[in-house]
Amino acid sequence: MSKDALPSTNDYLNLLLEGVPMIDVRAPIESQTGALPFATNLPLMTDDERHQVGICYKEQGQKEAIALGHELVCGSSKEARVDAWRTFFVTAPTAVLYCARGGLRSQLGQQWLNDVGISCPRVEGGYKSLRQFMLQYLADSCETQSFALLSGMTGTGKTDIIKTLATSVDLEGAANHKGSSFGRPLDEQPAQIDFENQIILDLMQVQHKYPGRRIILEDESRNIGGRHILQPLTIAMAESPMVVIELPFKERIDKLWQEYVVERYQQTMAYHSENGEQAFADYLVDSLLRVQKRLGGQRTKKILSLMEGAIKHQHNDQFASHRGWLEAITADYYDPMYLYQLDKRKQRIAFRGNHQDVIQWLHEKQ
Incomplete structure (x- = not known):
């Protein structure tokens, strides 16, 4: 079958909304810089093979x-790659296939699959066209979509509410980071492009399921850990009304203690089977030192002393002494910083209240 007769699709919106399984035939190094969550990298060429072909193309045409390329991928290596695609297609018969730009690699992959009796559509324009479509979708959506920002001091449970709302997009979830110095994950954050793709896909899903409804986002700065929110969304967020959760100081400390001490300790011990105790202590101290310039020398020294004492005695008092440094860093650093930033945006505050009141208001204002 000629390449022109092989099936293809440019129905990008439905491919993305439906999460159609995709075979990504790009080399691993290409896929690692950015892909789609429902794509599986089953490369036509290894990184080295792609590199050799690229040099040949530049020098000889x-x-x-x-x-x-045919010389490098032949015989048993070709057979192994076709078998991997065929196995994937058996488990996902609606799958499509893409390369970087919808050119030779995806067409060749299609042809090889066709030779073993499998008709697999390729994505026209490849990953590049999918990505451009998504970026344009975000830009267009941010011009027309109504958003509201869920705000509040640290420990007010903003993310908990975000996760309960059907019309929300979880920015911190997409970034795999809780937004503060102590919010770093045990594993890695996704690649920047993967972070962007996930946000756009989540936005698509909410808009498709709840057309015309206001979408709720957590009040975030442009950066979430080492990842940054795309400019169109940042601009839209800066113009959106804010809903502020209010919670007593003690309740906030209780939540922070549970999340950043008790649960983080348990997670760290499970993740680091041999040196979990030291890894947990290192995480706490390193998280504090990341903000020492803004804290200042005296406050950093005070909080570090409380923290080191808590680490030393944590198994004698069921981690209770960790509340001391949590109270200090919250009262001396996080709360004043938040109030300063909130004051500059106070004209955008549409509502204040506790969890129940905020959730009720958000439902009523949809």
Whole structure:
């Protein structure tokens, strides 16, 4: 079958909304810089093979590069790659296939699958066109979509509410980071492009399921850990009304203690089977030192002393002494910083209240 007769699709919106399984035939190094959550990287060429073909293309042209590609991927290596695609297609018969730009690699993959009796559509324009479609979708949506920001001091449980709302997009979840110095994950944050893709996909899903409804986002700065929110969404957020959760100081400390001490300790011990105790202590101290410039020397020294004492005695008092440094850093640093930033945006505050009142208001104002 000629390449022109092989099936293809440019129905990007439905591919993304439906989460159609995708075979990503790009080299691993390409996929690692950005992919889609429902794509599986089953490369046509390894990183080294792609590198060799790329050099050949630059020095000798397309014809010689194609010939080298066939020389590098043949016999048992070709058979293994076709078998991997075929196995994937058996488990996901609606799958489509893409390469970087919808060109030779995806067409060749299609042809090889066709030779073993499998008709697999390729995505026209490949990953590049999918990505451009998503970026344009975000830009267009941010021009028309109504948002509201869920705000509140640290420990007010903003993310808990976000996760209960059907019309929300969880920015911190997409970033795999809780937004503060102590919110770093045990594993890695996603690649920047993967973070962006996830936010756009989540936005698509909410808009498709609840057209015309206001979408709720957590009040975030442009950066969440080492990832940054795309500019169109940042601009839209800066113009959106704010809903502020209010919770007593003690209740906030209780929540922070549970999340950043008790649960983090348990997670760290499970993640680091041999040196979990030291890893937990290192996490606490490092998280504090990341904000020492803003804290200042005296406050950092005070909080570090409380923290080191809590680490030393945590198994004697069921971690209770950790409340001391949590209270200090919250009262001396996080609360004043939040109030200063909130004061600059107070004209955008549409509502204040406790959890129940905020959730009720959000439902009523949809």
